[in-house]
Structure formats: C-alpha cells, structure tokens
Amino acid sequence: MSARGSWLSRLWRLSTGRFGLIVVAVVLLTAIVSLLWTPFDPQQTDIPGRWASPGWPHVLGTDGSGRDILSLLIAGSRTTVLVAIGAGAIATVIGVALAALGALTARWLRESVAVLVDILIAFPVLIIAMMISAVWGGSLWVVIWAVGIGFGVNIARVTRPELRRVLQSDFVLAGKAAGLSPLQNLWRHLLPNVAPVFIVQLSWGMAVAVLAEAGLSYLGLGAPVTEPSWGLLLAQLQQYLTVYPLSVVWPGLAITFTVLGLNLLGDALREATDPTLSRGRDPLHPPRGAIRHVPEVVS
Known part of the structure; x- marks a missing residue:
C-alpha cells in the first residue's frame, strides 16, 4: 500500500476522521449542487406562504418573507465554502512564507520576522x-483577506519552530550536502515533516473563517443582503424568535456542524499523518521506546 493510501486508511479508521470527512464532503457537495439546483429560488418571496411549518413542499418551512429555508441553507453553503477555502489559501501562502523567512534566512532577518509575527499575533483575528x-x-472578500492574514500569522508562529527543529535533522543536512537549494529542501524535506502541525492550524483557521463570516454577517459587516449566508439568515430569523423559534435552529446547526467537522478533521489528519502518533495507536507498531508487555504463562 502506498504512503498516501496508508494515511487515508488510518484517517478513515478514526471516528473523528470519518465524522469530519463526511461533514466536509456534505458541505462541499451541497455547495456544488447549489450552483445548479435548489428546491426554490432562495430570494423568491411568498407573502401568503410565510412562516410555513416544516412539511411538503417546504421541508424546513419558510421565513417571514415566505422564502424557503432549505433553499437558503443550500445556497448559503456556497458562501461558507468560498470563505473557508479562500481564507485557507491566503493563510497557507502567508504562513509558509513567513515561517520560511523566519527559519531559513540570515539571523538578522529571522529575528526581524519573529518580532513582526509577535507584534501581529497580538491582534485578535475577529477584531x-x-x-x-x-x-x-x-x-x-474583506472577511476572507482579514481571516487569511490573521491566521497566516498564527500558522507562521507555530510552524517556524518546527521548521527550525527539522532543519537540524540528518536528512536535511544530507540534502544540503547533495546540492539541494534551500527552496528544494523546504519542499522535499521540511514541509512534509511539519505537515501535521500545519494541517491542524489550517483546519482551525478555516473553521474560524466560517465562524467569522457568520458572525460578521450577523452583525451586518459580512455578506451583503443579496448574498445567501448562514450568518445573515440567522440574524434575520432571530428577530422573529417568538414567532417561529424552530427556524433559528437550522442555520445554527449548519454552522455548528461545519465548524465541528473542520476541527475534528484537522485533529484526525494530524494523528493520521504523524507517524509517531499513528504508531502509538497501532498495536503492531508501538511508539519508539515503548515496551511491549507479554503476559507470562503460569503453570
């Protein structure tokens, strides 16, 4: 079995990994389907049919304007996926660049980058x-760039010490002796060995990006009114909590399960890709230094 197939199978064996994969796959599939089809037009109003109870044809009911809540949730998944992927991509580029500058360059530049990261990390991402x-x-796009930059700094702060540690390894020194450039060493040896730490930070950043978009849209600072968003839908429905309390549950559950799925998937990926953790869970490959106790047979 290849290395990729090996860690994929380990990921699926973890309950958190299965849950995270299923949630992320459902959200991604829903976002793709929403580009082609929704049960109703998400922005179509139907005043006579407002506040309809869950049933047919409105499976989750309607809101105060008669819009189908299920269609709004399906369309809102596009916004969630766009924010998560966009912020994750920006955070990856910024985090890797700052971590590499802080680990592979001259001492004066390394220390300058470390000071810059410490200053930037003092500002909370949501603020x-x-x-x-x-x-x-x-x-x-403002939300995507703000969260991407903020968590790019977080990724750099956590990844930089790991890069410095791996930089002293024998295989990295052998790569230097073989004539590999710093960028080639970074791509072939350093990044794969810090991938478990990086993946956890990235998944956390994507989860916070979803929360940030929902929170800012709730406050009127995120998605515009014409763009379907779970946070915007939650803000609109909570005004009528006493009229139809069940309507607020659906966008809240969508946000909760998406964030939970991303966090659990990141933790499971860390366990599946980190050989020391995976050996610790495999009885045939105990952790280094562990003693396998074999029970004695008493006659």
Whole structure:
C-alpha cells in the first residue's frame, strides 16, 4: 500500500476522521449542487406562504418573507465554502512564507520576522476583520483577506519552530550536502515533516473563517443582503424568535456542524499523518521506546 493510501486508511479508521470527512464532503457537495439546483429560488418571496411549518413542499418551512429555508441553507453553503477555502489559501501562502523567512534566512532577518509575527499575533483575528469591514464595508472578500492574514500569522508562529527543529535533522543536512537549494529542501524535506502541525492550524483557521463570516454577517459587516449566508439568515430569523423559534435552529446547526467537522478533521489528519502518533495507536507498531508487555504463562 502506498504512503498516501496508508494515511487515508488510518484517517478513515478514526471516528473523528470519518465524522469530519463526511461533514466536509456534505458541505462541499451541497455547495456544488447549489450552483445548479435548489428546491426554490432562495430570494423568491411568498407573502401568503410565510412562516410555513416544516412539511411538503417546504421541508424546513419558510421565513417571514415566505422564502424557503432549505433553499437558503443550500445556497448559503456556497458562501461558507468560498470563505473557508479562500481564507485557507491566503493563510497557507502567508504562513509558509513567513515561517520560511523566519527559519531559513540570515539571523538578522529571522529575528526581524519573529518580532513582526509577535507584534501581529497580538491582534485578535475577529477584531481585525471587524475593523477592516467597518472601514471598507461589508464584503466577503474583506472577511476572507482579514481571516487569511490573521491566521497566516498564527500558522507562521507555530510552524517556524518546527521548521527550525527539522532543519537540524540528518536528512536535511544530507540534502544540503547533495546540492539541494534551500527552496528544494523546504519542499522535499521540511514541509512534509511539519505537515501535521500545519494541517491542524489550517483546519482551525478555516473553521474560524466560517465562524467569522457568520458572525460578521450577523452583525451586518459580512455578506451583503443579496448574498445567501448562514450568518445573515440567522440574524434575520432571530428577530422573529417568538414567532417561529424552530427556524433559528437550522442555520445554527449548519454552522455548528461545519465548524465541528473542520476541527475534528484537522485533529484526525494530524494523528493520521504523524507517524509517531499513528504508531502509538497501532498495536503492531508501538511508539519508539515503548515496551511491549507479554503476559507470562503460569503453570
């Protein structure tokens, strides 16, 4: 079995990994399907049919304007996927770049990058997003860039010490002796060995990106009114909590399960890709230094 198939099978054997994969796959599939089909037009109003109870044809009911809640949730998954992937991509580029500059360059540049990261990390991500949104107006791209930059700094802070540790390994020194450039060493040896730590930080950043978008949309600083969003839907429905309390449950559950799935998937990926953790869970491959106790047979 290949290395990729091996860690994929380990990932699926973990209950957290299965749950995370299923949740993320469902959200991604829903976002793709929403591009082609939704039960009703998400923005179509039907005043006579407002506040319909769950049933047929409105499976989850309707809101105060008669819009189908299921269609709004399906369409809102596009916004969630766009924010999570966009913020994750930006955080990856910024985090890897800062970590590499802070680990592979001259001492004066390494220390300067470390000081810069310590300064930037003092500002909470959500506060930065709220400040930028308040200045530039509510926009999904503002949320994506704000969360991406904020968690890129977090990724750099956690990944930089790991890169410095792996940099002293024998295989990295052998790569240098073989004539590999710093970028080639980074790609072939350093990044694969810090991948478990990086994956956890990235999944956490994507989960917080989903929460940030929902929170800012709830406050009116995220997605515009014309763009379907779970946070915006939650803000609109909570005003009528006493009229139809069940309607608030659906967007809240969608946000909760998506964030939980991303967090659990990141933790499971760390266990599946980290050989020391995976050996610890495999009785045939105990952790290094562990003693396998064999029970004695008493006659």
